[in-house]
Every structure is written in C-alpha cells, then in structure tokens.
Amino acid sequence: MEGFVSGWRYQVANDGQKRVCLNKMRMKAGDSSGDGFQFDWDLMQKRISKVRNEEEEREKEYSSNWKTGKATQEIAAYLKEDYFRRLKLFGPKLISGSHTGSIHMFNLRNAKKEWSAAAHGFEVTALDFNGKYVVSGAVDGTVQLMNSKGEPLKLSSEARHAGIVTMAQLAVRYRRFFSGCVEGTLRAWDLATGELLGKEKLPSGILCGSVVGKFVLLGCKSGCVEVYSADKMQHILSLKCFSSNVTCFQYDEESDRLVAGGSNGDVTMWNLDSGDILLSFKAHKGPVMSLQWDKDKIVTGGRDGEINVWDTSLGKHRFAIGGYTAYLTTVQFDKYQLITDGANNVVVAHRFWSPSPPSGKPGS
Numbered sequence: 001m002e003g004f005v006s007g008w009r010y011q012v013a014n015d016g017q018k019r020v021c022l023n024k025m026r027m028k029a030g031d032s033s034g035d036g037f038q039f040d041w042d043l044m045q046k047r048i049s050k051v052r053n054e055e056e057e058r059e060k061e062y063s064s065n066w067k068t069g070k071a072t073q074e075i076a077a078y079l080k081e082d083y084f085r086r087l088k089l090f091g092p093k094l095i096s097g098s099h100t101g102s103i104h105m106f107n108l109r110n111a112k113k114e115w116s117a118a119a120h121g122f123e124v125t126a127l128d129f130n131g132k133y134v135v136s137g138a139v140d141g142t143v144q145l146m147n148s149k150g151e152p153l154k155l156s157s158e159a160r161h162a163g164i165v166t167m168a169q170l171a172v173r174y175r176r177f178f179s180g181c182v183e184g185t186l187r188a189w190d191l192a193t194g195e196l197l198g199k200e201k202l203p204s205g206i207l208c209g210s211v212v213g214k215f216v217l218l219g220c221k222s223g224c225v226e227v228y229s230a231d232k233m234q235h236i237l238s239l240k241c242f243s244s245n246v247t248c249f250q251y252d253e254e255s256d257r258l259v260a261g262g263s264n265g266d267v268t269m270w271n272l273d274s275g276d277i278l279l280s281f282k283a284h285k286g287p288v289m290s291l292q293w294d295k296d297k298i299v300t301g302g303r304d305g306e307i308n309v310w311d312t313s314l315g316k317h318r319f320a321i322g323g324y325t326a327y328l329t330t331v332q333f334d335k336y337q338l339i340t341d342g343a344n345n346v347v348v349a350h351r352f353w354s355p356s357p358p359s360g361k362p363g364s
Contacts, residue, residue: 184203
C-alpha cells in the first residue's frame, strides 16, 4: 500500500510500519501525481508572503517603539526579602545577584524562580552567565563559580581578592574565566579545575570589564580602558577615555567600536582602528553605571536613577525612563525588551512589542 506525506512517497509494509522511499515526488503547480494527490503551490506562496509581511510589520513596530519609547512595563522577577544587584540575561533565563550575596535564576517565560544559591556573604558586585556557567564576585572580595543549576564548583584557596570584585567574566573559548578587583588585580582561572592560572597587577583600580573574542578589556579608575590578551594576559593597548573613572563600556569586535561611560556622566564612542571619536555627549547627571548599544541605539543607566536611550549614529536623545534608585547597575536589552534592576526587590521589563512577541513568550 502506498500514500503521500508532504510530497514524499511512503509504503506500508505487512507489519504496518511506514517506510519512506528515497525518491521525492516532483510536482509542478496544478499538476497531479496521478495517484490522486495535488498540491496547491499558489496557496502556499500566498501564506508564505503573508507571514513575511506580518514579520516586516512587526519589525517596523519594534523599531518605531524603540524610537518613541512606547512600551509596557511588567515585573519580570521578584525577591521577597532582598534587593537585586546585577543582572545577566541569556535567552529566557535571567541570572541575578542580590544585596545579601545570593544568586538567583529566573525563567522569564513563566516569571518563576528556578533556584537560589547562597554564593556570597555580602552584596554581589560582578556577574556573568553563558547558559552553562555562572561566575560572580562580591563586596568582600570573594569569587564564586557555579553550574547552571546553582551548584558551586571548586576554586583554589586564592579565590578572594583584596578588595571589591568589580568584574567577573567567562572566556569559555580559552576554558577559563577572569576576575578583577577595585585594587587593580586581574586574575585568570581554569574553568575545569578551578585553579588560578595567573594574575596581573594594574597600575590603577579596575571598575568594570568584559571578555570579547581574544581580548580582556578593563575599565579603570585612571580613565583608561586597558586591553589584555585572553590567552597569555599580555598587555596590548591603553585607551584614554575620560579624565574621570571608566565605569562601564561595551566593545563591538566586528565594527571595532568602543562605547564607554564615565563617572562624570559622559558617554563616548571611539573607532579603535582609527582612534577617532565618533560620538560624545552628556548622558547622566551622575556616573554612568551600565550601557549597551547596537547599530541603532545606545541605552544607558545612571546613578541618577534614569535610563536614557540615544540614537547611535547621531547621539540624539530619544527618550528617558525615570523613577529608579541609585542602585541601578544593569540595563540589558534584546529586540523585544529592556531589563533593568534599580527598583529594589523587583526586576522591571520594558517590553516594546504590541501586543506580544511572535512566540508569545519573552526572551524566546
């Protein structure tokens, strides 16, 4: 016995099992296979065109909402007796630190907390998550490595800095992670064994940092961004950004552009290949504590309790979101939403879709 499924011929054997033949049916629009099967290609093309048009309209709407600030506000995560400190969004998963030193994982698809771990005894000041590992640092200088279930992984006895940990970043490509401290020490750790691989003492304190491709970038009290190689921890470049502290930055390897925020409230964009300053503007009345940018927009969060959105090409201000506390430490966005802390025991999601994203679920 023979039949057809989605244009493929199958045979039903005596044992009742379907076996797909190797030859696919070749059909033209309006042609019959001769076995009573006919596929309406015109209808299929119309449906595909409709889906494409709907997606284009959604993209236009997202873009328009990001320009005007049209969004809905929802509580994405909640802590009963603690305050949020630092966030990291990875797909639908949200990792957060807290004032008491705990680490929490939330699933934004159902707004539920999946686990909590007592990682530190003091406030979390640095955090990173890549879907497999969580690395964090705290006010007391401690560093913690955990798996995605919140289970601690062993670190050497030297897993403590002399001051506040201000950067903790994974570098899975090199099977390691990095931690940095306000007193200026950079350390590299083995992800598999937890052993200390090396350390470097900078002439100035580290206030922020990230790992991008082959590089470790560090924002310092000196007003410079220091660049090291991720494999050998060799110093490569020093870029003078501000006369004040570099409090946050983001480097894009593809465009070779760096956007940095300072304790003086300024934001500046450089082309590192040419050394040219492409943009520079006053973003906040206090230190810029967090920023993220793409080709369209720059989002900044400041100690003044405001979030501002700027045009990437012109540096023109689009809109502001106020009402946050001075503990606003993280702004992070994807196409559909902006996630922020700085609202004490809740994480706020500003969602730029209407009425819902394509999948109907945030972070998908």
